[in-house]
Amino acid sequence: MSDPWAIVKHFVRCYYCKKAVNATEAGVVHDDGPRTFIPERTTLVSCDECGGPLVFRQYQADGDAWDDMDRVWPGAPRRLSWSIPKELRQEHAEATKCLEANAFTAVVVMVRRTLEGVAALHGIAERNLMKSLAMMQDSGALDPRLVEWSKALRVLGNEGAREYQEELGSG
Numbered sequence: 398m399s400d401p402w403a404i405v406k407h408f409v410r411c412y413y414c415k416k417a418v419n420a421t422e423a424g425v426v427h428d429d430g431p432r433t434f435i436p437e438r439t440t441l442v443s444c445d446e447c448g449g450p451l452v453f454r455q456y457q458a459d460g461d462a463w464d465d466m467d468r469v470w471p472g473a474p475r476r477l478s479w480s481i482p483k484e485l486r487q488e489h490a491e492a493t494k495c496l497e498a499n500a501f502t503a504v505v506v507m508v509r510r511t512l513e514g515v516a517a518l519h520g521i522a523e524r525n526l527m528k529s530l531a532m533m534q535d536s537g538a539l540d541p542r543l544v545e546w547s548k549a550l551r552v553l554g555n556e557g558a559r560e561y562q563e564e565l566g567s568g
């Protein structure tokens with residue numbers, strides 16, 4: 398039997414300290430109810446160095462083993478569905494890492510590659526990404542809001558930005 402009052406430590410990456418630290422567990426919620434596909438547990442810890450609160454989630458692996466602790470707050474890197482092809486998840490994960498490292502130009506490159514990958518998956522290979530996204534929107538493969546956000550974020554490079562200006566009637 399484990400002692401419910403024992404102090405439990407975790408070795409995690411602190412969002413505030415920007416490094417790996419020891420952290421003290423403050424609470425755990427286990428969830429294997431009907432709404433969860435895989436049993437999961439959510440853990441609140443405090444960083445032993447700065448005292449800051451951090452929340453992590455883990456999914457159950459084989460038997461009693463648990464996957465790595467993924468930070469869900471603050472500044473959670475978004476976890477994509479397993480139904481998304483591995484290559485796209487990798488591109489997205491790399492974009493997220495670049496963002497955490499403040500490498501913004503690299504983020505744009507990775508996001509662009511991810512979007513090109515999505516287009517290719519849908520069998521669309523237009524001469525530029527804006528046209529590919531527009532085609533995916535027309536076919537219903539892409540929510541129109543995502544296309545608008547892409548334009549607003551200017552992730553599509555000069556070519557796309559120029560086209561967008563033309564659409565607005567200023568080009």
Ligand SMILES: [Zn+2]
Pocket residue numbers: 411412413414415418444445446447448449
């Ligand atoms: Zn810290």
